[in-house]
Amino acid sequence: MTHLDITRRNFIVSTAAAGGGMMLGFYLPSAAQAANIANNPWERPTAKDGQEINAWLVIDPDGTVTVRVAQSEMGEGIFTSLPMIVAEELQADWKAIKAEYADANRHIKNNNVYQRMSTGGSGAVRLSRVYLQQAGASARERLKEAAAKDWGVTRADVAAKDSVLTSGTKRGTYAEFATKAAQITLDKEPAIKIPDQYTFMGTSVARLDTPLKVNGTATFGIDVRLPGMVYAAVMAHPIPGGDAGTRAQRTLKSFDFNAIKARPGVIGAYELKPQGDTTSGVQPGVAVVADTWYRAKTALGLMPIQWEMGPDVAINSNGLFDRMRKALTEPGAAVSRKDGDAEGAIAKAAKKIEGVYESPYVAHACMEPMNCTVAITNDRVDVYGGFQNPPGALSVVADNLGVQPNNVYTHTTFLGGGFGRRSRNDEVRQAAAVAKLAGKPVKMVWTREEDFRQGTHRPMAVTKFQAGIGADGMPTGLWIRSVQHSITAHSRPEAVVNGLDNGAIEGFRTNVYNIPNQYVDMHIRNSHIPVHFYRSVAVSQNIFQIESFIDEMAQAGGKDPMQYRIDLTKDLPDYQLVLKTLKEKSGWTTNLPKGTGMGIGLSVAFGTVVAQAATVSVTRRGALTVEKIVCALDCGHLVNPSIAEAQVQSSIVMGLGDATIHEITVDKGQVVQGNFDTFPIIRMNQMPIIETHFALTGGDKWGGMGEPALPPTAAAVANAIFYATGKRVRSMPFSHTDLSWS
Amino acid sequence: MALNLTVNGKAYSVDVEPETPLLWVIRDSIGLTGTKFGCGIAKCGACTVHIDGAAAKSCNTAASAAVGKAITTIEGLSADSKHPVQVAWTEIDVPQCGYCQSGQIMAAAALLSKNKRPTDADIDAEMSDNVCRCGTYQRIRQAIHRASELA
Ligand code: FES
Numbered sequence: 051m052t053h054l055d056i057t058r059r060n061f062i063v064s065t066a067a068a069g070g071g072m073m074l075g076f077y078l079p080s081a082a083q084a085a086n087i088a089n090n091p092w093e094r095p096t097a098k099d100g101q102e103i104n105a106w107l108v109i110d111p112d113g114t115v116t117v118r119v120a121q122s123e124m125g126e127g128i129f130t131s132l133p134m135i136v137a138e139e140l141q142a143d144w145k146a147i148k149a150e151y152a153d154a155n156r157h158i159k160n161n162n163v164y165q166r167m168s169t170g171g172s173g174a175v176r177l178s179r180v181y182l183q184q185a186g187a188s189a190r191e192r193l194k195e196a197a198a199k200d201w202g203v204t205r206a207d208v209a210a211k212d213s214v215l216t217s218g219t220k221r222g223t224y225a226e227f228a229t230k231a232a233q234i235t236l237d238k239e240p241a242i243k244i245p246d247q248y249t250f251m252g253t254s255v256a257r258l259d260t261p262l263k264v265n266g267t268a269t270f271g272i273d274v275r276l277p278g279m280v281y282a283a284v285m286a287h288p289i290p291g292g293d294a295g296t297r298a299q300r301t302l303k304s305f306d307f308n309a310i311k312a313r314p315g316v317i318g319a320y321e322l323k324p325q326g327d328t329t330s331g332v333q334p335g336v337a338v339v340a341d342t343w344y345r346a347k348t349a350l351g352l353m354p355i356q357w358e359m360g361p362d363v364a365i366n367s368n369g370l371f372d373r374m375r376k377a378l379t380e381p382g383a384a385v386s387r388k389d390g391d392a393e394g395a396i397a398k399a400a401k402k403i404e405g406v407y408e409s410p411y412v413a414h415a416c417m418e419p420m421n422c423t424v425a426i427t428n429d430r431v432d433v434y435g436g437f438q439n440p441p442g443a444l445s446v447v448a449d450n451l452g453v454q455p456n457n458v459y460t461h462t463t464f465l466g467g468g469f470g471r472r473s474r475n476d477e478v479r480q481a482a483a484v485a486k487l488a489g490k491p492v493k494m495v496w497t498r499e500e501d502f503r504q505g506t507h508r509p510m511a512v513t514k515f516q517a518g519i520g521a522d523g524m525p526t527g528l529w530i531r532s533v534q535h536s537i538t539a540h541s542r543p544e545a546v547v548n549g550l551d552n553g554a555i556e557g558f559r560t561n562v563y564n565i566p567n568q569y570v571d572m573h574i575r576n577s578h579i580p581v582h583f584y585r586s587v588a589v590s591q592n593i594f595q596i597e598s599f600i601d602e603m604a605q606a607g608g609k610d611p612m613q614y615r616i617d618l619t620k621d622l623p624d625y626q627l628v629l630k631t632l633k634e635k636s637g638w639t640t641n642l643p644k645g646t647g648m649g650i651g652l653s654v655a656f657g658t659v660v661a662q663a664a665t666v667s668v669t670r671r672g673a674l675t676v677e678k679i680v681c682a683l684d685c686g687h688l689v690n691p692s693i694a695e696a697q698v699q700s701s702i703v704m705g706l707g708d709a710t711i712h713e714i715t716v717d718k719g720q721v722v723q724g725n726f727d728t729f730p731i732i733r734m735n736q737m738p739i740i741e742t743h744f745a746l747t748g749g750d751k752w753g754g755m756g757e758p759a760l761p762p763t764a765a766a767v768a769n770a771i772f773y774a775t776g777k778r779v780r781s782m783p784f785s786h787t788d789l790s791w792s
Numbered sequence: 793m794a795l796n797l798t799v800n801g802k803a804y805s806v807d808v809e810p811e812t813p814l815l816w817v818i819r820d821s822i823g824l825t826g827t828k829f830g831c832g833i834a835k836c837g838a839c840t841v842h843i844d845g846a847a848a849k850s851c852n853t854a855a856s857a858a859v860g861k862a863i864t865t866i867e868g869l870s871a872d873s874k875h876p877v878q879v880a881w882t883e884i885d886v887p888q889c890g891y892c893q894s895g896q897i898m899a900a901a902a903l904l905s906k907n908k909r910p911t912d913a914d915i916d917a918e919m920s921d922n923v924c925r926c927g928t929y930q931r932i933r934q935a936i937h938r939a940s941e942l943a
């Protein structure tokens with residue numbers, strides 16, 4: 051059940067655990083009704099005879115309003131939350147709202163009309179709300195103006211509600227005035243609503259895409275079928291990434307097409323030549339094309355292929371970790387933060403503690419393996435797939451094929467998971483290369499093994515912490531040195547100045563605890579393994595590290611870890627609300643019988659403050675069960691509480707996987723894990739109960755929702771393990787640590 | 793070689809190697825793409841269909857082994873998305889990205905057809921072959937309980 055407490059000016063929206071679940075308001079769309087989104091979501095769900103009012107919306111003669119959505123649907127709910135924002139201002143009847151993807155080709159031809167088409171940074175609502183509200187408000191006022199002119203009244207005399215315009219006894223629908231409204235230019239754009247004026251945003255409307263996702267009709271990239279299409283299976287060089295120098299030395303030596311060419315359905319085998327940069331370009335490799343994907347994949351598996359391995363074949367995970375551990379004492383670290391004199395304060399402190407924490411590479415492991423479909427004709431190229439960044443996909447295809455970007459058309463499908471992986475577009479560039487070689491429309495699909503081996507992983511990191519604890523148990527100084535694999539050093543080397551990548555040490559640099567002396571520096575130690583944004587990016591590993599050490603500090607000072615955090619954030623009202631909500635809702639205690647424990651983790655990402663309390667039990671032999679995770683968070687405002695709650699659950703499950711079982715390791719330069727047998731994902735029987743409490747401070751705060759609930763989970767679980775067993779887990783995944791106790 | 797298969801009550805003759813996994817016959821030869829490919833090694837459940845009413849992973853079922861049996865895919869579970877599992881899934885808004893959901897729904901429907909009132913432990917036992925990277929498990933559990941009330 052959902053209940054709403056109004057405490058002073060703060061709103062606490064809580065959703066119950068296993069039993070209830072959030073009640074959805076308004077009507078439930080059903081597949082029996084006309085779909086609200088086309089199966090092919092890049093297509094208009096209705097007949098195309100509507101009147102475009104502005105780039106964001108179209109009104110049909112029957113009153114249907116189609117909202118263009120310029121972010122990609124990978125589960126985070128943008129196909130519902132973004133139209134809700136437009137509908138709020140438009141005063142449209144929600145039952146008449148449909149949605150389609152905005153067109154990236156139009157975007158690039160029309161001066162970036164959709165503003166921001168790359169989905170990431172938990173930014174769909176956070177960064178596009180204002181202009182979506184504006185688009186809806188502007189359309190509403192133009193409709194009112196059109197009616198006012200017709201009726202000989204002023205615009206102020208016209209009211210708009212539920213897609214109906216009224217003034218005195220006059221009445222007209224949006225559809226009736228759409229054509230006239232499209233001709234109207236306002237002398238000044240209307241003001242948009244402030245949150246107190248919302249009547250629709252903030253309600254748990256049912257998702258518009260659910261009907262397509264319960265009957266198998268939602269089109270994902272892997273489902274695209276084009277006339278005359280053939281299928282490609284690919285194998286890129288088993289050693290991924292690298293720099294220009296090492297890539298030149300790891301090559302495709304030979305492949306024997308004769309060995310497979312008589313196999314059923316096989317059409318051809320092609321060498322993929324390196325192109326573009328080393329981590330998001332085309333890697334050296336081979337594609338086999340056939341009349342079905344299974345035949346292509348089977349033939350590829352049987353074809354003899356010889357690779358020149360190059361120098362990166364000497365690299366393995368132990369060596370990479372050793373290099374990072376060694377860097378902890380090497381000179382030349384880039385300083386990011388220096389408040390007071392941390393070293394001096396620690397040296398003088400009553401008590402001094404230190405700890406080294408480690409996190410491995412982690413794969414995005416989207417449920418839908420990477421794929422892309424490309425059709426090249428004389429005057430245009432059509433590209434189909436689950437793009438997190440459609441204009442980026444468009445530009446890599448233009449670059450690969452040497453065609454004008456204006457002639458490339460992307461068709462974004464539903465994404466079978468994204469988490470950052472589908473913003474890289476390496477598979478798009480590769481598919482364009484294969485389609486050109488094959489001379490036919492091609493659907494290229496990676497095997498799961500290829501998906502792991504050509505992954506672009508969450509960076510690994512090793513961090514050393516030192517702290518001084520005063521006689522009163524409170525910290526006097528905190529010193530942090532982090533060794534990181536820098537994403538930015540690969541993707542935008544010019545942004546790394548004097549060895550400093552502030553993005554990589556988010557969570558350390560941005561630590562908000564009121565500790566008098568703080569110092570943070572870093573070393574970058576990159577390897578050939580490609581790295582990329584993972585859900586919540588750097589804080590996904592850094593918050594585990596620092597929030598575990600903060601618990602060590604509390605412990606060393608004899609403090610309760612919950613109260614310690616409350617005391618160290620007392621000037622920050624949002625942290626206070628979140629922590630106090632968590633304390634109350636979780637029934638916080640450090641007094642559980644041995645073998646059970648509660649732990650806390652706290653983080654901020656993309657403007658949203660999140661705290662979690664995990665309850666675990668550990669058997670004497672060391673088997674861990676995470677029983678429950680209570681989450682309190684402040685993202686300022688909610689567009690759709692039910693969707694937001696789902697994102698919290700989703701992030702926690704992924705964070706729990708990172709904490710306990712996820713790990714990508716490297717041997718002979720290659721990714722060891724190839725499928726879900728070696729890279730397990732959290733399953734139903736490992737699920738804790740998750741309870742979510744939105745503790746909202748409102749005001750100007752609009753924090754992100756898709757990622758921020760991930761980072762605290764690993765720390766909360768690790769800290770709970772400490773209270774259960776007395777054992778401090780200092781590396782992810784925890785499955786490597788012996789948790790037995792007696 | 794031609795194999796005769798019955799999918800969602802319709803007869804199909806497909807020209808594939810007999811060892812071809814049923815998954816690829818359903819998706820590429822027959823063109824029903826609601827059944828998904830996740831791993832190909834029976835470790836994720838995205839490809840779950842019903843064979844003679846029981847949940848089966850179509851990625852490791854040879855097409856030849858399904859000859860003469862009734863194969864049901866997500867498209868054939870109901871004509872109008874009104875199977876209790878689909879209704880419950882819609883009420884609770886279970887799917888996120890949705891990619892695993894055909895498999896989850898088919899697995900849940902098979903569970904409920906043999907166990908009308910599954911406990912949480914039954915759900916853990918029967919649904920743990922189906923991976924969801926979006927972590928929709930809590931709502932899946934709620935929706936199975938809800939579907940069991942609706943059925
Ligand atoms: S694709 Fe069959 S279980 Fe994963």
Ligand code: FES
Pocket residue numbers: 125417466467887888889890891892893923924925926927928
């Ligand atoms: S809903 Fe995305 S994998 Fe399950």
